[in-house]
Amino acid sequence: xxxxxxxxxxxxxxxxxxxxxxxxxxxxxxxxxxxxxxxxxxxxxxxxxxxxxxxxxxxxxxxxxxxxxxxxxxxxxxxxxxxxxxxxxxxxxxxxxxxxxxxxxxxxxxxxxxxxxxxxxxxxxxxxxxxxxxxxxxxxxxxxxxxxxxxxxxxxxxxxxxxxxxxxxxxxxxxxxxxxxxxxxxxxxxxxxxxxxxxxxxxxxxxxxxxxxxxxxxxxxxxxxxxxxxxxxxxxxxxxxxxxxxxxxxxxxxxxxxxxxxxxxxxxxxxxxxxxxxxxxxxxxxxxxxxxxxxxxxxxxxxxxx
Numbered sequence: 385x386x387x388x389x390x391x392x393x394x395x396x397x398x399x400x401x402x403x404x405x406x407x408x409x410x411x412x413x414x415x416x417x418x419x420x421x422x423x424x425x426x427x428x429x430x431x432x433x434x435x436x437x438x439x440x441x442x443x444x445x446x447x448x449x450x451x452x453x454x455x456x457x458x459x460x461x462x463x464x465x466x467x468x469x470x471x472x473x474x475x476x477x478x479x480x481x482x483x484x485x486x487x488x489x490x491x492x493x494x495x496x497x498x499x500x501x502x503x504x505x506x507x508x509x510x511x512x513x514x515x516x517x518x519x520x521x522x523x524x525x526x527x528x529x530x531x532x533x534x535x536x537x538x539x540x541x542x543x544x545x546x547x548x549x550x551x552x553x554x555x556x557x558x559x560x561x562x563x564x565x566x567x568x569x570x571x572x573x574x575x576x577x578x579x580x581x582x583x584x585x586x587x588x589x590x591x592x593x594x595x596x597x598x599x600x601x602x603x604x605x606x607x608x609x610x611x612x613x614x615x616x617x618x619x620x621x622x623x624x625x626x627x628x629x630x631x632x633x634x635x636x637x638x639x640x641x642x643x644x645x646x647x648x649x650x651x652x653x654x655x656x657x658x659x660x661x662x663x664x665x666x667x668x669x670x671x672x673x674x675x676x677x678x679x680x681x682x683x684x685x686x687x688x689x690x
Contacts, residue, residue: 430484433660437487439653444510450488452479453495453503453512453642457594458615460674461515474674475513478531478658479641481666485657496592498564501525504642511643511654515612517566518640518689527647528640529655530688532671532679535633536567537616539601539609542628548608550631552577556584560597560606563590567610570635594619601627612639614676637689638681651686658684 437445444450454476456464462473471492483490495503500512504526518528540548548554551570555578561567568590575586589606591597598619600606609616613633620629641658643651661667662684671677 428481428484430481430661430666432487433485433657434487436485436653436656436660439649439656440486440488441647441650444488444650448488449491450479450483450486451508451510452490452492453500453509453514454479454492455494455497455514455593458515458612460618460676461612461614474670474676475515477670477673478661478667479511479513481661481670482641482654482657485660486653497562498592500564500642504644507644510650511641513641515615515639516642517637518687519566519637520690523687523689525645527643527645527651528638528687528689529643529651529658530638530640530681530685531658531667532639532676533636533681534639534679535613535637536570536610536635537613537629537633538631539598539611539616539619539627540607540630541601541604542625544607545628545630548630551610551634554586554608555581556586557608558587558589558600558606560589560591560600560609562594562597562611563592565611566635566637567612571610598627614679618675638685640687640689655684655686 454471455462456471460473461475462471464470465472471494476490476492479492480490493509495509495512495514497514497516500514500516501522503509504512515534516522517534518530522528538548538551548557551574554574559571561571568588571586571588575588579585589600591600594611594615597609597611601609613629616629620627641654643654658667662682668677668680671680
């Protein structure tokens, strides 16, 4: 596989001398190359469900669009297509199909992860889908419709894979996490365990997106990127051996679609549409297309995270 006109091995050598090379590599890793991107079907077989569509708020029905907050840098869940502007991936396909069941078009908007909840609360978006864990704390701010089971894994340079085998081997080291994610808390909790055991604390560095987290590992600023298992496995697979996933997956929780707490009917509509996609096989087809079938669930639940 070719990443931004350079192999990962060559890029890694250049990274030691130039930060620009680091950016080129990490952008290539995050975008993951056009050859790895599954083809998108031109024709959908999803059928509108009138009863579920009737549950939508009148303003959404009248507009014919569902304003969706998402991103493009967390492959294979969300990423850019070959044209470098279209958002694609498992989550955009799934939310598009949900919109089709409800008879509306999903309008995808790129939004920073740590702005998702505030964007929903401020009515800038109707719903959001961006690999956010459904947790009890977040349920106090938004409602979740759960669609995928996931966990947390570490990504390290291949040369460090035998040194950093589990999270507790990173005492005294630096870890990259994306701002606002559940991995921030996981890293902080492990750092506390390190100091409780008389070891040095972990330096937890928060970055705005996946690309910056990857860049920090490649350049050696951090020793590991702690992220969702699907994207960690994806990035490792596309790095030609430069990066590897290591450690035991931890913190098994569901990803959920974010919906305003006050909008119970919208939550019911999205839940029903997702369940219909699960029942007719569309959901499994989308996950399998991106190699995510291990995280599939059989029932669309509301606020199932604990």
